[in-house]
Amino acid sequence: MKSVKTTLINIRRTPYKSLATIIMLSVTFFVAYGFSLFLLGSHQVLQYFESRPKIIAFFDIKAETNEIDEVKNALEQSGFVDSSTIVSKQEAFNYYQEEQKNPLLLELVTADILPASIEISATNPENLNLIDQELRKFDQVDEIVIQYDIIEQLTQWVKSIRMIGIVITGVLLILSLVIIINTISFKVSGQKKKVTILRFIGADTSYIITPFIYEGFIYGILGSLVGWGLIYVALLYLTPWLSTLVGQIITFPISWETLLTQLGFGTCLALFFSGCASIVAANSLIKR
Secondary structure, three states, X not given: OHHHHHHXXXXXHOHHHHHHHHHHHHHHHHHHHHHHHHHHHHHHHHHHHHXXXXXXXXXXXXXXXXXXXXXXXXXXXXXXXXXXXXXXXXXXXXXXXXXXXXXXXXXXXXXXXXXOEEEEEEOOHHHHHHHHHHHOOOOOEEEXXXXXXXXXXXXXXXXXXXXXXXXHHHHHHHHHHHHHHHHHHHHHHHOHHHHHHHHHOOOOHHHHHHHHHHHHHHHHHHHHXXXXXXXXXXXXXXHHHHHHHHOOOOOOOOOHXXXXXXXXXXXXXXXXXXXXXXXXXXXXXXXO
C-alpha cells in the first residue's frame, strides 16, 4: 500500500511528463486496437470473397439440357464444390438484354446463339484447380473462366495494409517504451538522495524499484483504456457508414465479447511492456 502511495506522489510531482507518457501510450494502443479490428475485418472479407463463385464454365452451344445436368451432378459428387448454379441460354439472353443498350445488337442476338453456363463455388480456394481438371473431362464444356485475379489482388492489398499497420504499431510501441524509460529514469534521478538513503539503511533493490514499476503499470493501464475508449467512440461514429459499405460481409455492431477480449489482451500487453520498461530504467540508474 505504501508503494502505491509513493507511486501516486511520484506521478503528481511531474504531471506534464506523466501526461505526455499516457498520451503517447494512448495513441499507440489506439492504432494497435484499430489495426487488430482491421485484421479481424479483413479476415472476414477474405472468407466472404473466397466463398463467392470463382469458376464459370461455358458449354458448347449444341449441349443438351441432360448433358449439362450430368456435368453439374458429377461436380457436386466430387466433393470439391460448395454450390453450383446453371445459367440457361434464355437466362443468359435475359442478362444480355439488361446489360446491352444498343438496339442494333439486340436485334442481332438471340438466345440460340448464347451458350449455357454453370457458376461454381469451391469449398476452399485450393480446390479451384481440381474443379478445373474435373471440368476439362467433359466434351460439353467449351470454355472455363477462373477468377483467380480478384482473390489474389484482394489478398495482396490486405497483406500490404497489414504490413504497414505492423510497422506503424511497432514504431509507436518503441517510442512509447523509450518515453516510459526516460520518464522513470527522470523520476529515479530526481530521487537520487532518497534512493541512496534507502540503500544505506539496507533496503533491497526490489523495495526501491517497486513504486517505479507500479508507475509504469499505471501508465500502461491508462494508455490501454484511453486507446480502447477512443476506438470504441470511433466505432460508434463510423458504424452507420461501415454498415452501408460492408454490412453484407461484416456484422455490425461488433460484439461486446470481441471488444472486451481485445481490451483484456491489450491491457495485459500494456502491463508487460510498461513493467519491463520501468524495471530496465530503474535498475540501470540504481546500480550506478
